[in-house]
Amino acid sequence: IKINSIPTKPFEGQKTGTSGLRKKVKVFTQENYLANWIQALFNSLPPEDYKNGLLVLGGDGRYFNREAAQIIIKIAAGNGVGKILVGKEGILSTPAVSAVIRKQKANGGFIMSASHNPGGPEYDWGIKFNYSSGQPAPESITDKIYGNTLSISEIKIADVPDVDLSKVGVTKFGSFSVEVIDPVSDYLELLETVFDFQLIKGLLSRPDFRFIFDAMHAVTGAYAKPIFVDKLGASLDSISNGIPLEDFGHGHPDPNLTYAKDLVNILYAENGPDFGAASDGDGDRNMILGRSFFVTPSDSVAVIAANTEAIPYFKNGVKGLARSMPTSGALDRVAEKLSLPFFEVPTGWKFFGNLMDAGNLSVCGEESFGTGSDHIREKDGIWAVLAWLSIIAHRNKDKKPGEKLISVSDVVKEHWATYGRNFFSRYDYEECESEGANKMIEYLRDIVSKSKAGDKYGSYVLQFADDFTYTDPVDGSVVSKQGVRFVFTDGSRIIYRLSGTGSAGATVRVYIEQFEPDVSKHDVEAQIALKPLIDLAISVSKLKDFTGREQPTVIT
Numbered sequence: 001i002k003i004n005s006i007p008t009k010p011f012e013g014q015k016t017g018t019s020g021l022r023k024k025v026k027v028f029t030q031e032n033y034l035a036n037w038i039q040a041l042f043n044s045l046p047p048e049d050y051k052n053g054l055l056v057l058g059g060d061g062r063y064f065n066r067e068a069a070q071i072i073i074k075i076a077a078g079n080g081v082g083k084i085l086v087g088k089e090g091i092l093s094t095p096a097v098s099a100v101i102r103k104q105k106a107n108g109g110f111i112m113s114a115s116h117n118p119g120g121p122e123y124d125w126g127i128k129f130n131y132s133s134g135q136p137a138p139e140s141i142t143d144k145i146y147g148n149t150l151s152i153s154e155i156k157i158a159d160v161p162d163v164d165l166s167k168v169g170v171t172k173f174g175s176f177s178v179e180v181i182d183p184v185s186d187y188l189e190l191l192e193t194v195f196d197f198q199l200i201k202g203l204l205s206r207p208d209f210r211f212i213f214d215a216m217h218a219v220t221g222a223y224a225k226p227i228f229v230d231k232l233g234a235s236l237d238s239i240s241n242g243i244p245l246e247d248f249g250h251g252h253p254d255p256n257l258t259y260a261k262d263l264v265n266i267l268y269a270e271n272g273p274d275f276g277a278a279s280d281g282d283g284d285r286n287m288i289l290g291r292s293f294f295v296t297p298s299d300s301v302a303v304i305a306a307n308t309e310a311i312p313y314f315k316n317g318v319k320g321l322a323r324s325m326p327t328s329g330a331l332d333r334v335a336e337k338l339s340l341p342f343f344e345v346p347t348g349w350k351f352f353g354n355l356m357d358a359g360n361l362s363v364c365g366e367e368s369f370g371t372g373s374d375h376i377r378e379k380d381g382i383w384a385v386l387a388w389l390s391i392i393a394h395r396n397k398d399k400k401p402g403e404k405l406i407s408v409s410d411v412v413k414e415h416w417a418t419y420g421r422n423f424f425s426r427y428d429y430e431e432c433e434s435e436g437a438n439k440m441i442e443y444l445r446d447i448v449s450k451s452k453a454g455d456k457y458g459s460y461v462l463q464f465a466d467d468f469t470y471t472d473p474v475d476g477s478v479v480s481k482q483g484v485r486f487v488f489t490d491g492s493r494i495i496y497r498l499s500g501t502g503s504a505g506a507t508v509r510v511y512i513e514q515f516e517p518d519v520s521k522h523d524v525e526a527q528i529a530l531k532p533l534i535d536l537a538i539s540v541s542k543l544k545d546f547t548g549r550e551q552p553t554v555i556t
């Protein structure tokens, strides 16, 4: 094949955040903008990681993915990649890319997604690169890519026609080939080894159990019918918004109480379904709801970790548990009780991969609706739904028709009674002015530097305050400035971070947590239980002064 060399100039700001490079579509459609980043990536990898190698490519179906896929294919060919596996129509969820990389022993893969950020010509686009064990590229790689974007001068692009991505099959161009694959099969095959599908099928076919899944017009629309309906016997009308659309039906494909309001309303209506779930743009997040009941993600991972006997994948035991720093301590209590190794990592799934590869970690989660295990190296929305269905099915497997079933809320309340309840809430202030948000974090860092154990904050007594630093126990790499935290003597915590996934301005996240061992206080609504701590969080940071915001954009 003929390879053309195209001269180019660097673009500023091609720095990846918590999860890949995310910008407005208009930024990505500037001539050579995407091409520069892809070429910079190849310039950053050792040649043995891609020359004549195998890569995977897919995405969440958002606007610009079709054009982007052709650009990526041609630059990959131009740099000597041997073969690319592409999801049909360019579709592959983030967890599916991770599964395909692992199963096909690929060198890595690209995910075209801005996850839960809205899509369409006016909105966001994004790209992530995952490595050979299926995990998001570590900072050592993404820093190198960024460095190379600043000095790039040439793009190597193969002179080949666009590939038809609408049909499964192989297209060859000399020594380079593209294989269009079914986006579901490898992923589904893996899930069938993780879960007892017959057990779940038994639950979903009960007349006294009603299930609903909201794909939010995002990538899990491509997976919901083959998995929940065709394999597990759910009815077709249990899937809502099941067709992936380029603009997610004008929605914000983020499964939380604000952006998945339609699903929440259905579950909270009188005589609503027994189980509801949703996933995000690229299929790695999940929200779990019972009838009139919301499972906070920090509790969700703790409940799954405490109930692994319902999931065959864990039959040989659980190696360890982990959560991101702002995620509540509910999981810590499970680890302690079960005497399991436990890890606290910075925000972002990339920090779990090393622990999994080293055989130290089986189940982990983030408060941001991310839950998963070491079956792959990404969080996995459908996995979390199947994990919960397994738990409910396992608990009810001996229930006769007509007998009352143990519900989602029963399972969570029982968990709280055993372990205590970690009340948790997150306040997001989206798209603030960067200047004010940065100043607020500086101000907090200054408080941290002057604080000492025993300082009084209203009725709370400080145990310590810091800006979280993490040393990876496997490779020794260190990351700092991962979130300002105030930890009090009763275990309560207030944490402040700036988002690393936005595409405009700054999003301030405030995380609030308080532990309550007393069962008689577990039924209080989280916002009420946490009110004093939330007020404290807002006043200590002078958030209203720095951001000019009276109210958060999203509360979870």
Ligand code: VG1
Binding pocket: 018, 019, 114, 115, 116, 280, 284, 285, 324, 347, 348, 349, 366, 367, 368, 370, 498, 499, 500, 501, 502, 509
């Ligand atoms: C957010 C979440 C983080 C998650 C990341 C990617 O990052 O807080 O927990 O890993 O999104 O999720 P940030 O930096 O905006 O707080 V996804 O579904 O976009 O891959």
Ligand code: CO
Binding pocket: 094, 115, 116, 280, 281, 282, 283, 284, 285
């Ligand atoms: Co996502």
